[in-house]
Amino acid sequence: MAKAIQQIDTQQSTAEEQQHKEIAALMNQIADNKQAIASMLEIVEQLEATGALDIMKGFLSAREKIGTIAVEQINQPNIHHTIKNTFYTLGFVGHLEPEKLNTMLASVQQGIESASTHAEKSEKTNLWGLMKSLRDPHVVTALSTVVSFLNGMGKGLEEKGDQH
Numbered sequence: 001m002a003k004a005i006q007q008i009d010t011q012q013s014t015a016e017e018q019q020h021k022e023i024a025a026l027m028n029q030i031a032d033n034k035q036a037i038a039s040m041l042e043i044v045e046q047l048e049a050t051g052a053l054d055i056m057k058g059f060l061s062a063r064e065k066i067g068t069i070a071v072e073q074i075n076q077p078n079i080h081h082t083i084k085n086t087f088y089t090l091g092f093v094g095h096l097e098p099e100k101l102n103t104m105l106a107s108v109q110q111g112i113e114s115a116s117t118h119a120e121k122s123e124k125t126n127l128w129g130l131m132k133s134l135r136d137p138h139v140v141t142a143l144s145t146v147v148s149f150l151n152g153m154g155k156g157l158e159e160k161g162d163q164h
Helices: 013-031 034-050 051-060 064-075 076-097 098-121 127-133 138-157
Strands: none
Touching: 013 034, 034 051, 051 064, 051 127
16 A cells, blocks of 8 residues: 655745746747837837937926926916817817818918018008909908808807897
8 A cells, every 4th residue: 555645845946946937937928029019119219319208207207396387277267268268169170061161261371361462562452442342253252251251150149149
C-alpha cells in the first residue's frame, strides 16, 4: 500500500520570479497591441512637436487655479445669458436649410463688397440717385427680399403676441 500524503509542498515564487512573469505578460500585451501603441506614440510625438504637451502639463499643474477662475467666470450673469443665447442660436441655425442659408450669406457677402466699393468712392447719393436705383432689377430683388423677411418676422412676432 501507498503511504498517505501528509504534507503538500507549494512552490512559492520569489519576488524576482513574480516580476519576471509580470514583465513577460506586459511584453505579450505590447506585442498584441503593437499597431495601437505605435499610433499612440506618433500622436504623442506630434503633440510634443507642436508644444501641446507643454501646454497640457502647465494646465494640469495649475488646474486648481484654472478651475477657480473658470467657476468665477461661469457664475457671472452675462455668461448665463451668453450660454442661453448660444443654445438659442444653435437651435436657430439648426432649423435653417443649408442651401438657403448659403445663398443668403453669399448674397450678403456680395452686398458688403458692393457697399464697401461704393464707400471707397466717397460719392454721396442724392434723392434722385436713390429713385433711379429703384429701376435696377438687382435693387428691386434685394428690396423684395428684405420686405419678405420683414413680413415673415412680423408674422412671427404677431404669433408670439409681441406687437412693437
